[in-house]
Amino acid sequence: MDIPDRQFYDKVATKFGSYKGKERYTSRFSNRDPEEFFLKQLIEYANKNKVALDIGCADGRSTLKVSKYFRQILAIDISSQMLKAAKRFQTEQKVSNVVFQEADAEKLPFQDKYFDLIYSRRGPSPYAEITSVIKQGGYYLEICIGEKDAKELKEVFVRGQGFGEWDISVAETKSNNLKKLGFKTIFVHDYFYSDIYPDVENFDLFLQGVPIFKDFDSEKDKEFVLSYVQKMKVANGIKLKRHRVVIVAEKL
Numbered sequence: 031m032d033i034p035d036r037q038f039y040d041k042v043a044t045k046f047g048s049y050k051g052k053e054r055y056t057s058r059f060s061n062r063d064p065e066e067f068f069l070k071q072l073i074e075y076a077n078k079n080k081v082a083l084d085i086g087c088a089d090g091r092s093t094l095k096v097s098k099y100f101r102q103i104l105a106i107d108i109s110s111q112m113l114k115a116a117k118r119f120q121t122e123q124k125v126s127n128v129v130f131q132e133a134d135a136e137k138l139p140f141q142d143k144y145f146d147l148i149y150s151r152r153g154p155s156p157y158a159e160i161t162s163v164i165k166q167g168g169y170y171l172e173i174c175i176g177e178k179d180a181k182e183l184k185e186v187f188v189r190g191q192g193f194g195e196w197d198i199s200v201a202e203t204k205s206n207n208l209k210k211l212g213f214k215t216i217f218v219h220d221y222f223y224s225d226i227y228p229d230v231e232n233f234d235l236f237l238q239g240v241p242i243f244k245d246f247d248s249e250k251d252k253e254f255v256l257s258y259v260q261k262m263k264v265a266n267g268i269k270l271k272r273h274r275v276v277i278v279a280e281k282l
């Protein structure tokens with residue numbers, strides 16, 4: 031049975047007090063860090079006159095980080111527990127130009143052509159809704175999970191997010207869909223890299239906080255974890271191959 035996102039992310043925020051736990055890992059990039067690149071792009075397309083929409087803001091830490099580059103950011107999420115954490119971080123950081131709001135990305139509660147810029151950082155990407163609420167000439171930026179992300183791990187578990195869809199290119203599918211909706215894609219790129227977890231405890235903590243297996247259970251899945259660790263053990267820990275896609279598009 032698939033666990034709804036709201037339930038999964040509420041559970042994560044309640045357990046860890048924010049998005050994800052405090053697992054330790056290091057990343058190895060063959061080219062550039064896609065998250066860092068996405069952030070740079072977001073800042074490049076931002077300015078102090080723009081109103082932005084952040085879809086699936088989770089605990090809001092990344093929203094607050096870029097807020098100073100915009101006039102305002104409206105940040106939505108479906109998980110009330112994540113938003114509770116986001117508002118706590120907002121109060122601590124005394125940021126006044128971000129509005130966190132509980133809303134479903136599939137039914138965006140905003141006026142047509144309202145936003146100068148819309149982005150999703152590993153959140154939902156409801157293209158039809160985005161098309162309605164973005165201004166003409168507005169920018170859409172997204173970083174999302176690629177089809178080959180954690181493939182070897184999912185093969186050991188014989189389940190997981192996007193299991194078996196290894197050959198359906200996320201980059202190609204998404205850019206085709208955006209073009210059909212009147213966007214011009216400025217940038218679409220796949221990024222492959224590895225994360226290294228120092229030990230099983232940190233790897234297990236990571237798996238508890240991400241939706242690779244929304245039904246992950248440390249006890250029930252112990253055999254799978256150990257079998258994966260056996261297979262992907264490297265000198266300094268446990269290797270996990272990652273795949274991200276970054277997209278930048280303009281609404282014509």
Ligand SMILES: C[S@@+](CC[C@H](N)C(=O)[O-])C[C@H]1O[C@@H](n2cnc3c(N)ncnc32)[C@H](O)[C@@H]1O
Nearest residue numbers: 035039086087088092107108109134135151153
């Ligand atoms: C991987 S997290 C996003 C992380 C966040 N953007 C960041 O930069 O740290 C995905 C988020 O999308 C939210 N989400 C999932 N489905 C949603 C929906 N239909 N509407 C709004 N938010 C949704 C989840 O609750 C979760 O907080």
